[in-house]
Amino acid sequence: MTDTSPAATLDIIAIGNALVDVLSAAPDEFIAAEGLTRGAMQLIDADRATTLYGKMGPGKEISGGSAGNTVAGAAMMGARCAFIGQVAADQLGEVFVHDLQSQGIAFTVPPRAADVPTGRCLVLVSPDGQRTMNTYLGAAQFLPETALDEAQIASAKVLLLEGYLWDPLEPRAAMKAAIGMARKAGRQVALGVSAVFCILGHHADFTALIDDGQIDILFANDEELIALAGLDDFEAALAALAAKLPLLVVTRGAEGAIAIAKGERFEVSAEPVDHVVDTTGAGDLFSAGYLAGHVHGRPVADCLRMGAVAAAEVIGHYGARPEQDLKALVAATLG
Amino acid sequence: MTDTSPAATLDIIAIGNALVDVLSAAPDEFIAAEGLTRGAMQLIDADRATTLYGKMGPGKEISGGSAGNTVAGAAMMGARCAFIGQVAADQLGEVFVHDLQSQGIAFTVPPRAADVPTGRCLVLVSPDGQRTMNTYLGAAQFLPETALDEAQIASAKVLLLEGYLWDPLEPRAAMKAAIGMARKAGRQVALGVSAVFCILGHHADFTALIDDGQIDILFANDEELIALAGLDDFEAALAALAAKLPLLVVTRGAEGAIAIAKGERFEVSAEPVDHVVDTTGAGDLFSAGYLAGHVHGRPVADCLRMGAVAAAEVIGHYGARPEQDLKALVAATLG
Numbered sequence: 001m002t003d004t005s006p007a008a009t010l011d012i013i014a015i016g017n018a019l020v021d022v023l024s025a026a027p028d029e030f031i032a033a034e035g036l037t038r039g040a041m042q043l044i045d046a047d048r049a050t051t052l053y054g055k056m057g058p059g060k061e062i063s064g065g066s067a068g069n070t071v072a073g074a075a076m077m078g079a080r081c082a083f084i085g086q087v088a089a090d091q092l093g094e095v096f097v098h099d100l101q102s103q104g105i106a107f108t109v110p111p112r113a114a115d116v117p118t119g120r121c122l123v124l125v126s127p128d129g130q131r132t133m134n135t136y137l138g139a140a141q142f143l144p145e146t147a148l149d150e151a152q153i154a155s156a157k158v159l160l161l162e163g164y165l166w167d168p169l170e171p172r173a174a175m176k177a178a179i180g181m182a183r184k185a186g187r188q189v190a191l192g193v194s195a196v197f198c199i200l201g202h203h204a205d206f207t208a209l210i211d212d213g214q215i216d217i218l219f220a221n222d223e224e225l226i227a228l229a230g231l232d233d234f235e236a237a238l239a240a241l242a243a244k245l246p247l248l249v250v251t252r253g254a255e256g257a258i259a260i261a262k263g264e265r266f267e268v269s270a271e272p273v274d275h276v277v278d279t280t281g282a283g284d285l286f287s288a289g290y291l292a293g294h295v296h297g298r299p300v301a302d303c304l305r306m307g308a309v310a311a312a313e314v315i316g317h318y319g320a321r322p323e324q325d326l327k328a329l330v331a332a333t334l335g
Numbered sequence: 336m337t338d339t340s341p342a343a344t345l346d347i348i349a350i351g352n353a354l355v356d357v358l359s360a361a362p363d364e365f366i367a368a369e370g371l372t373r374g375a376m377q378l379i380d381a382d383r384a385t386t387l388y389g390k391m392g393p394g395k396e397i398s399g400g401s402a403g404n405t406v407a408g409a410a411m412m413g414a415r416c417a418f419i420g421q422v423a424a425d426q427l428g429e430v431f432v433h434d435l436q437s438q439g440i441a442f443t444v445p446p447r448a449a450d451v452p453t454g455r456c457l458v459l460v461s462p463d464g465q466r467t468m469n470t471y472l473g474a475a476q477f478l479p480e481t482a483l484d485e486a487q488i489a490s491a492k493v494l495l496l497e498g499y500l501w502d503p504l505e506p507r508a509a510m511k512a513a514i515g516m517a518r519k520a521g522r523q524v525a526l527g528v529s530a531v532f533c534i535l536g537h538h539a540d541f542t543a544l545i546d547d548g549q550i551d552i553l554f555a556n557d558e559e560l561i562a563l564a565g566l567d568d569f570e571a572a573l574a575a576l577a578a579k580l581p582l583l584v585v586t587r588g589a590e591g592a593i594a595i596a597k598g599e600r601f602e603v604s605a606e607p608v609d610h611v612v613d614t615t616g617a618g619d620l621f622s623a624g625y626l627a628g629h630v631h632g633r634p635v636a637d638c639l640r641m642g643a644v645a646a647a648e649v650i651g652h653y654g655a656r657p658e659q660d661l662k663a664l665v666a667a668t669l670g
Contacts, residue, residue, distance in 0.1 A: 025658070058407065058434040058656055061396035072393065091426040091452070099393040117426070317652070321393055323360070 005186035008157040010106070011079040011295035015175050016067025016162035017140040018085030019119045020092045022059040023131075023278065023318050026124035030055075031132050038126065041133040041195050043167065049136035052122055061092070062319035063099035064121055065140075066194055067162035069281045069320040073288025073310050075103045076326040079295055082106035082152060084178075086143035086171075092118040093139070099321065109147045112139045129276035129315060141168035145177050153178055154185035157295050158217070160287075163194030166202045179214055190217035192287055199227040210244050217247040217294075219287045225250050247294075249307070251286050257307060259290075261300045268304035271312035271333070281320025285310040289330070302334055309333050340521035343492040345441070346414040346630035350510050351402025351497035352475040353420030354454045355427045356615065357394040358466075358653050361459035365390075366467050373461065376468040376530050378502065384471035387457055396427070397654035398434035399456055400475075401529055402497035404616045404655040408623025408645050410438045411661040414630050417441035417487060419513075421478035421506075427453035428474070434656065444482040447474045464611035464650060476503035480512050488513055489520035492630050493552070495622075498529030501537045514549055525552035527622055534562040545579050552582040552629075554622045560585050582629075584642070586621050592642060594625075596635045603639035606647035606668070616655025620645040624665070637669055644668050 031038050034052065044052065053059075063072070071081040083100050087093030089111040096118060100107045119138035123131050143165070153159060159182035165171040182189050191209070193199055199206060206228060209215050218241065222234055229237035242248045242260035251257045256269040289310035293303035309329050310322065317323050366373050369387065379387065388394075398407070406416040418435050422428030424446040431453060435442045454473035458466050478500070488494060494517040500506040517524050526544070528534055534541060541563060544550050553576065557569055564572035577583045577595035586592045591604040624645035628638035644664050645657065652658050 053433060054437075056433075057437050058398065059430070060654060061430060063393065095394070095396060098388060098391075102389075102392050318658075319395060323653070 008155055009080070010082055010152070010156035012071055012074055012158045012160055012291055013082040013084065013153055013156035014067035014071045014160040014162070015084045015165065015171070015178055017065045017119060017135070017137060017165055018068065018087045018096050019065040019121045019135065019140060020096055021062050021064035021121045021123050021280065021320060022053065023062060023123045023125055023280065024056045024059040026057065026126065028126050031124055031126065036124070036132050036134070038132050039130050041135060041164070041197070044134045044136050046136060049120070049122065049134070052134055056122060056124065060318055061095065062321055063096050064281070064320045065162070066164055066192060066284045067160055068096070068100065069284035070160060070192070070288045070291065071105055072100065072103055072321050073285045073326060074292040075105050076322055077289065077292035077306065077310070077330060078327055079292045082156065084109055084143070084147055086139045086147065087111050088114045088116060088118045088139040090114045090117050092120060106152070108149065109143070112142060116142065123280050125278045125280070125318065129279050131278060131280040133280070137168060141171065143171040143174055145170070145174040148174055148178055148181065150181045153181040154187065156187060158188045158190050158291060160190045160192065160291070163192055163198040166198055166205065183214065188216040189214060190219065190291065191215050192219040193224045193228060196223055196227045199224055203228070210241070215245060217249065218245050219249050219283070221251045221253070221283060249287070249290055251283055257286060257304055259300050259304055266300045266304055268301070268308050271308045273312050273316055276315050278318045279315045281314045282311045284320060285314040285322065289326070305334055306330050343490055344415070345417055345487070345491035347406055347409055347493045347495055347626055348417040348419065348488055348491035349402035349406045349495040349497070350419045350500065350506070350513055352400045352454060352470070352472060352500055353403065353422045353431050354400040354456045354470065354475060355431055356397050356399035356456045356458050356655060357388065358397060358458045358460055358613065358615065359391045359394040361392065361461065363461050366459055366461065371459070371467050371469070373467050374465050376470060376499070376532070379469045379471050381471060384455070384457065384469070387469055391457060391459065395653055396430065397656055398431050399616070399655045400497070401499055401527060401619045402495055403431070403435065404619035405495060405527070405623045405626065406440055407435065407438055407656050408620045408649070408661060409627040410440050411657055412624065412627035412641065412645070412665060413662055414627045417491065419444055419478070419482055421474045421482065422446050423449045423451060423453045423474040425449040425452050427455060441487070443484065444478070447477060451477065458615050460613045460615070460653065464614045466613060466615040468615070472503060476506065478506040478509055480505070480509040483509055483513055483516065485516045488516040489522065491522060493523045493525050493626060495525045495527065495626070498527055498533040501533055501540065518549065523551040524549060525554065525626065526550050527554040528559045528563060531558055531562045534559055538563070545576070550580060552584065553580050554584050554618070556586045556588070556618060584622070584625055586618055592621060592639055594635050594639055601635045601639055603636070603643050606643045608647050608651055611650050613653045614650045616649045617646045619655060620649040620657065624661070640669055641665050
C-alpha cells in the first residue's frame with residue numbers, strides 16, 4: 001500500500017448505485033405478509049416497486065445508495081470525495097445529485113434519459129429500527145464504462161466499490177475497468193461487499209479479485225465475512241481473509257467492529273445510542289468514518305472509533321445520510 | 336353550528352397547497368446572507384427555487400402543505416379525511432398523492448401536465464428548530480374550481496381552507512365556491528389563516544368572510560390574530576374576533592393555546608418536548624389534533640390537548656408529517 005504516485009487531489013472516489021431511499025415505518029407483520037426477509041435487501045422490478053409502494057405508508061425521500069452514503073459521511077468528516085453513478089433526468093435524479101454536490105462531492109456523470117427513472121430503494125423500517133430494503137435499480141443499472149474519468153480516478157487516494165453494483169452487467173464492467181485505472185495510478189482499492197446475496201452471486205469474482213491482490217481494503221459485516229470466506233467459524237473466516245488483505249474491516253452491529261491491518265488486530269465497541277430509530281446506512285457510515293480517518297493517515301484504532309461514531313449517528317434518525325455534524329461528533333469523542 | 340344535514344361520511348375535507356417539503360439544516364448566517372426572514376414563509380418563483388436549492392445543503396423530501404399536514408395528522412387520529420389540491424404528473428406529485436392515500440385520505444383531483452412541476456417548499460431549519468420557508472407553488476397555484484366535487488364537500492363535517500392558498504387566483508375562486516357548497520349542505524367551515532402576509536394581502540376578504548358568518552372555526556397564531564383583528568393588544572384582538580366566530584383557536588408556541596368556543600375560554604399548556612428539532616408543521620398539527628377531537632364531539636379542553644400532543648410530536652423530528660402513532664400518544668396522554 002506504499003503510495004509513490006503524485007499527490008492525490010481527492011481522498012475517496014466511489015462507484016455505486018445512485019438511489020433515493022423511500023423510508024416508511026412498517027410493522028413486522030407487513031414485512032411478513034409481503035413475503036420479505038426482515039433485515040435483507042432484495043432487488044425488485046418496476047412493477048413490484050409500484051405495487052409495494054402502493055401498500056407502504058407515508059414515506060420520507062432521502063438520498064441513499066451504499067457508496068453514496070459513505071462518501072456523504074466521509075465528506076462531512078473532511079474527506080475530499082467524488083461519486084460515480086447513474087441517475088435519470090428526473091426529479092429524484094436531481095435530488096440525488098443535489099444532495100452530493102451540496103456537500104462538495106464531485107459528481108460529473110450526465111443524467112440518462114428518463115425512459116428508465118432514477119433508482120429508488122423502498123425501505124421498510126421496523127419498530128426496533130431494523131430495515132428491510134427493496135431496491136428498484138432504475139437508471140443505476142446502466143452506468144456505462146464511458147462514465148469513468150481516468151484522470152479523476154487516478155487523482156483519488158482510495159477507489160471505493162459498492163458490492164451491490166456487481167450485479168448489473170454494465171456497472172460491473174465499469175468497476176473492473178476502474179480497478180485497473182486506480183492500480184495503474186498506484187492508488188488503493190476498497191470494496192464493500194454490501195450483502196450476502198451479492199457474495200453468493202459473485203463469489204468467484206470477489207475471491208479472484210482478493211486472491212489477485214486487487215483489493216487493498218475490504219469492508220464486510222460478520223455474515224458477509226463468513227459467506228465470503230466460505231467457512232462457518234467467524235474467527236477462522238477472519239483469519240483466512242485477513243491473510244489475503246492488507247486491511248480488513250468487519251462490523252458486528254451492537255458488538256462493535258474489528259480491523260486487521262497487516263496482520264495486527266484492533267477492536268472497537270459500538271458507540272452507545274439512546275434510541276435506535278432506523279439502521280439504514282449503519283454499515284455505510286461505519287465505512288465513511290473509517291475511510292475519513294484512513295485517508296488522513298490516522299491510526300487504525302482512531303479510524304475504528306470514527307466509524308463507530310458515524311454509524312451511531314445515522315441509526316438515531318430516519319435515513320442513511322448523517323444529520324448531525326460528524327466532524328464535531330468525532331472531535332468531541334476522539335479529541 | 337347545529338348540524339341538521341344528512342349523516343356525514345367524511346369528517347374533514349381540506350383544500351390546500353399540494354407541496355413536497357425539502358428540509359435542510361441551515362445556520363442562521365445562511366438565512367441572513369440569503370436575505371430571508373427567519374421563521375417566515377415567502378413565495379418564490381421557479382428560478383429562485385433553483386438558485387436557492389443549489390445553495391442549500393442535503394435535503395429530506397417529505398410531503399407537506401399546511402392543510403395536507405393537518406389532514407395527515409387528523410387521519411392518524413381516526414378522522415375520515417379528504418384532500419383537494421393540485422399536483423403535476425411528476426415524481427414529486429406521485430409522492431404527495433401516495434403519502435395522503437396511504438393514510439386512507441381520499442384524493443381524487445387528477446394531476447396536471449408536468450409543464451409546471453409539483454410545488455415544493457424549501458425549508459431551512461435553524462439549529463434551534465425554527466423553520467424558514469420558501470415556497471415555489473408550481474402546479475398547486477392552478478387548482479381549478481372544476482376540481483371540486485360538490486357531493487364530496489357536502490359529505491364532510493368540516494371544510495378546512497388553507498390561508499396560503501388565498502394568494503393565487505384560481506384556488507381562491509375554488510375555495511369561495513367550496514364555502515358555498517359546504518354551507519348549503521349545513522356543514523362547518525374552518526379557516527387556517529396561515530401567515531401574517533396572507534392576512535395583510537387579503538385582509539378585506541378574510542374580514543368580510545368572518546363578518547358574514549361564513550367561517551365557523553378560525554385557526555391562527557398570536558401574531559396572525561393581531562394582524563387579522565387590526566389591534567395591537569393580544570387580549571383585545573382575541574375578544575374582538577371571538578365575538579364574531581363560533582370557535583376561535585389561537586396557538587402561542589411554547590406558551591400553549593387558547594380556544595374561545597361560543598364565548599367560553601379554554602387554555603392548554605404546550606406539551607413538553609425533549610429536543611425541538613424542526614418546528615415545521617407545528618401549527619398544522621395543532622389544528623389536526625384539535626379537529627380530530629372536534630369532529631368526534633370531544634370537549635373543547637380535550638381538543639386543545641389533542642392539538643398540543645400532535646404539535647409536540649411533529650416538532651421532535653424533521654418534517655411536518657407525524658412519525659409516531661398520534662392515536663396512541665393521545666390515548667396515553669388523555670386516556
